[in-house]
Amino acid sequence: MKPITPCLWFDDVAEEAARFYTGIFPDSGIDTVVHYGPEVPDREGRVLTVGFRINGQPYTALNGGPVFTLSEAISMEVHCESVEEVDRYWDALVDGGVEQPCGWLKDRYGVSWQVIPPGVREWLTSPDAEARSRVARAVYATHGKLDAVALEKVYRG
Numbered sequence: 001m002k003p004i005t006p007c008l009w010f011d012d013v014a015e016e017a018a019r020f021y022t023g024i025f026p027d028s029g030i031d032t033v034v035h036y037g038p039e040v041p042d043r044e045g046r047v048l049t050v051g052f053r054i055n056g057q058p059y060t061a062l063n064g065g066p067v068f069t070l071s072e073a074i075s076m077e078v079h080c081e082s083v084e085e086v087d088r089y090w091d092a093l094v095d096g097g098v099e100q101p102c103g104w105l106k107d108r109y110g111v112s113w114q115v116i117p118p119g120v121r122e123w124l125t126s127p128d129a130e131a132r133s134r135v136a137r138a139v140y141a142t143h144g145k146l147d148a149v150a151l152e153k154v155y156r157g
Contacts, residue, residue: 008061120146
């Protein structure tokens with residue numbers, strides 16, 4: 001079976017968004033750019049779809065017009081291995097976008113991201129219910145980037 005490919009719907013910035021994302025993450029790049037043909041006269045020659053990869057995962061960006069918009073109902077999770085990675089990805093993705101609650105952000109193109117520091121998933125699934133609850137409350141109270149050092153202190157009590 002071929003990989004399942006998420007398709008991100010944009011009004012008219014699919015190529016710009018794909019270039020933005022592929023410039024941030026390793027093992028990323030633009031694979032294809034397809035243009036509208038004469039069957040859609042008001043969009044003929046403009047970019048229809050962009051096939052691209054982020055960290056090896058294939059995506060499609062579609063310029064479908066203003067009919068649909070992106071929402072937080074779908075978000076991209078970036079599981080970081082270091083605080084430096086958190087800072088690098090957060091700073092790049094939030095540039096021109098907005099910080100949101102619980103370590104989420106919405107980038108300049110409307111795509112929602114969760115930049116997850118090392119340890120957070122383990123702390124939120126810990127068998128220690130009290131520690132797990134402390135971390136969850138701290139995450140829920142955060143607006144913007146999650147602080148791994150502070151969350152580890154909360155976890156440890």
